[in-house]
Amino acid sequence: MELLKQRILTEGSVRPGGVLKVDSFLNHQIDPILMDQIAEEFCRRFRDVRIDRILTMESSGISVAYAVARQLGVPMVVARKRPSVNLDGEAHTAEVASAPGEPTGTVIVSKKYLSEGEHVLLVDDILANGFSMQALISLADAAGASVEGIGIVIEKAFQEGGHRLRNLGFRLESLTVIESMDETTGQIRFRNEN
Amino acid sequence: MELLKQRILTEGSVRPGGVLKVDSFLNHQIDPILMDQIAEEFCRRFRDVRIDRILTMESSGISVAYAVARQLGVPMVVARKRPSVNLDGEAHTAEVASAPGEPTGTVIVSKKYLSEGEHVLLVDDILANGFSMQALISLADAAGASVEGIGIVIEKAFQEGGHRLRNLGFRLESLTVIESMDETTGQIRFRNEN
Numbered sequence: 001m002e003l004l005k006q007r008i009l010t011e012g013s014v015r016p017g018g019v020l021k022v023d024s025f026l027n028h029q030i031d032p033i034l035m036d037q038i039a040e041e042f043c044r045r046f047r048d049v050r051i052d053r054i055l056t057m058e059s060s061g062i063s064v065a066y067a068v069a070r071q072l073g074v075p076m077v078v079a080r081k082r083p084s085v086n087l088d089g090e091a092h093t094a095e096v097a098s099a100p101g102e103p104t105g106t107v108i109v110s111k112k113y114l115s116e117g118e119h120v121l122l123v124d125d126i127l128a129n130g131f132s133m134q135a136l137i138s139l140a141d142a143a144g145a146s147v148e149g150i151g152i153v154i155e156k157a158f159q160e161g162g163h164r165l166r167n168l169g170f171r172l173e174s175l176t177v178i179e180s181m182d183e184t185t186g187q188i189r190f191r192n193e194n
Numbered sequence: 195m196e197l198l199k200q201r202i203l204t205e206g207s208v209r210p211g212g213v214l215k216v217d218s219f220l221n222h223q224i225d226p227i228l229m230d231q232i233a234e235e236f237c238r239r240f241r242d243v244r245i246d247r248i249l250t251m252e253s254s255g256i257s258v259a260y261a262v263a264r265q266l267g268v269p270m271v272v273a274r275k276r277p278s279v280n281l282d283g284e285a286h287t288a289e290v291a292s293a294p295g296e297p298t299g300t301v302i303v304s305k306k307y308l309s310e311g312e313h314v315l316l317v318d319d320i321l322a323n324g325f326s327m328q329a330l331i332s333l334a335d336a337a338g339a340s341v342e343g344i345g346i347v348i349e350k351a352f353q354e355g356g357h358r359l360r361n362l363g364f365r366l367e368s369l370t371v372i373e374s375m376d377e378t379t380g381q382i383r384f385r386n387e388n
Contacts, residue, residue, distance in 0.1 A: 029271045029307040032264035059253030059272070066257045067264075070226035077223045078253070113223040 039067035094138035116144030130161025221254040233261035288332035310338030324355025
């Protein structure tokens with residue numbers, strides 16, 4: 001998605017530890033015009049599959065997941081990182097793995113909002129090691145829902161999440177794929193698309 | 195907003211401690227069609243004021259804030275509950291007060307996304323004691339931005355947030371105001387509107 005690449009090159013910055021900062025339009029500040037264009041592109045890429053529900057992870061995936069749900073006219077569900085006073089006891093749960101030294105956590109979705117036989121699209125802003133996405137897949141598995149696809153705005157191909165998800169046979173659509181980033185020069189190199 | 199009242203009466207449930215569970219359409223699962231109608235109503239109510247930016251709190255306010263930002267065509271900014279590796283050191287900060295026995299916390303907004311002289315609309319899903327909203331106001335104050343209004347989907351009038359914000363002179367527009375809820379019978383009583 002050329003427009004998105006341009007925004008990343010213009011506004012993104014490379015930080016130590018493989019961190020890409022794109023908080024001017026994607027997760028801290030949200031540009032709703034770009035978000036609509038991102039949602040349109042996801043709808044185009046997944047137009048051949050049935051989608052009953054969008055599932056995302058609290059909290060940086062919410063805006064993009066909502067934008068996609070809005071265009072498809074289906075409900076969106078937010079997996080929560082910890083039990084909330086507002087949530088039923090009746091919930092699917094999954095553990096989120098983490099990088100060494102970081103705490104693991106539990107994510108939950110009420111059983112009322114993710115059911116057996118449903119066709120779900122998983123959506124998130126950034127794919128790095130894929131720990132969040134693995135947890136969303138576990139939640140869908142626990143519910144007996146089928147994952148029709150995974151939509152990612154920015155995939156960092158130098159981390160292993162994308163590779164692993166494709167190897168597991170998931171249909172992963174990343175609107176931009178970053179092959180490498182250079183902390184020293186700030187250079188960002190994208191994967192060539194056909 | 196009659197449509198919203200009906201959804202609350204049909205799908206909401208009253209839990210101990212003054213908790214209203216509306217997670218089938220507002221915060222755990224999101225109904226994008228209702229969300230668009232909510233956003234339209236906010237736009238109608240605030241059509242006489244200049245709004246440069248929407249500010250909300252991570253994470254249950256994100257969907258409604260995004261929906262409003264999208265209709266107004268302005269950026270939306272999410273105040274984060276803790277410093278993130280993706281956030282600049284240059285941030286406005288505010289403390290969030292809490293109910294007795296609950297931990298307080300810090301919220302932050304990058305200085306790049308909330309600036310002096312800007313006109314902001316604060317948006318959130320539910321107003322109870324108003325601690326989150328007070329923190330958003332502090333962030334706007336720290337930035338030198340002016341709060342043009344506060345948009346709330348559901349105000350719980352039996353908690354003090356709404357009363358306090360109106361006393362402070364803020365223009366608070368709540369799409370529904372709940373006067374009382376009965377834990378035993380599950381009855382929800384709305385404030386009469388003119």
